[in-house]
């Protein structure tokens with residue numbers, strides 16, 4: 001696979017504020033590196049707090065004209081952005097492979113997923129409707145309008161460098177909001193390429209801005225500036241809590257897509273091969289670095305041995321390598337902290353009695369590579385079941401009783417995704433109802449698409465992204481009490 005961009009103009013090394021490329025930040029520069037090789041990809045300006053405030057003012061200035069357009073006009077702009085993203089699929093995928101490390105084929109999948117939010121919300125932009133409610137007194141009408149919230153700040157993670165942006169910018173712009181985005185410092189190049197394509201699509205200056213640099217500096221301004229009416233965040237629960245607290249001082253609306261600790265339940269009556277396929281899809285995609293990745297695998301007694309054996313065989317065959325290598329299925333982890341966490345989780349599990357059935361160590365391919373791993377004999381006192389490992393490790397926990405499995409599955413502060421494999425329809429309803437999760441995969445490990453509402457309960461988040469519900473996060477209700485109507 002060719003590594004160079006077909007359109008080199010998409011490699012941007014500046015921030016994007018008010019329709020202009022800002023090459024020098026007041027706070028110096030930072031480097032972006034390829035996790036597979038350590039190679040320097042770009043040096044970008046660190047946008048300062050006052051430059052972030054300038055981006056917010058630009059978004060605020062741009063808001064009246066953007067909101068004054070009809071939904072159909074905004075739809076047209078988003079549709080052009082969608083088409084340009086689709087046309088640039090391979091280049092965007094190359095940028096994702098370079099800065100994030102995932103295999104090229106997965107990166108193409110992410111770009112398609114990212115584009116689907118622009119397409120979906122281009123359509124939804126035309127369908128913002130209000131209500132007329134029957135009033136309790138004669139001579140009155142109750143009219144409910146939906147209006148854009150205003151300037152939105154977005155903070156996004158590195159693991160899906162394109163999709164986490166369009167899933168926020170799509171509905172925000174469709175609703176008539178403007179946005180200042182701070183992408184993750186590991187993966188700003190995809191965000192800047194998306195901004196370049198937005199510019200080409202005719203998104204007006206100030207409507208979509210990208211600031212890059214120190215998260216604490218930029219985050220402080222985004223959360224305290226009163227012109228920002230909404231913060232939308234995807235990332236860890238720890239940072240989400242901090243941003244919620246910071247946003248409290250200016251009482252912002254918030255959407256939070258936070259960490260998960262997804263349980264994956266396999267019952268005796270499951271199709272074991274299908275369950276293995278499903279686990280491979282959710283666990284080893286993006287090297288386990290997804291918030292909906294299965295983190296704990298509960299397998300019932302009768303299926304346990306066959307499941308473990310078949311899983312280990314499949315996992316042993318996964319091809320590990322850099323994202324551009326031919327046929328590769330698993331790339332590097334994002335950084336040294338990530339690999340250290342995986343190592344510590346495996347060491348803790350082994351020290352407490354787990355067995356390494358497959359993998360269990362770093363991979364010779366390079367510093368940030370880890371072998372796809374299966375652990376058996378895992379118990380609930382091990383860190384691997386308590387915290388998100390965010391790596392290619394499947395810990396198998398044996399269970400006997402359905403109620404016990406549900407209790408263990410729910411024994412966490414998180415509630416993003418859960419998965420279950422069974423052929424019994426009554427069990428499907430019973431277990432799905434009992435699981436404390438925003439999303440439940442039933443006989444599937446793949447649950448994300450633009451049509452379905454994505455989001456969590458408990459400390460996994462607030463709000464939903466995508467679907468017919470996603471645009472509501474960027475709209476306020478206004479009630480008109482109309483006397484004499």
Ligand code: ADP
Pocket residue numbers: 155156157158182183184185215216218219220234235236237239240242243
């Ligand atoms: P991860 O563990 O996936 O890196 P984080 O929650 O640390 O998750 O990062 C998600 C996003 O939050 C990134 O864009 C990161 O730069 C940003 N971030 C991290 N810490 C802060 C902070 N204190 N203030 C604002 N943004 C932050």
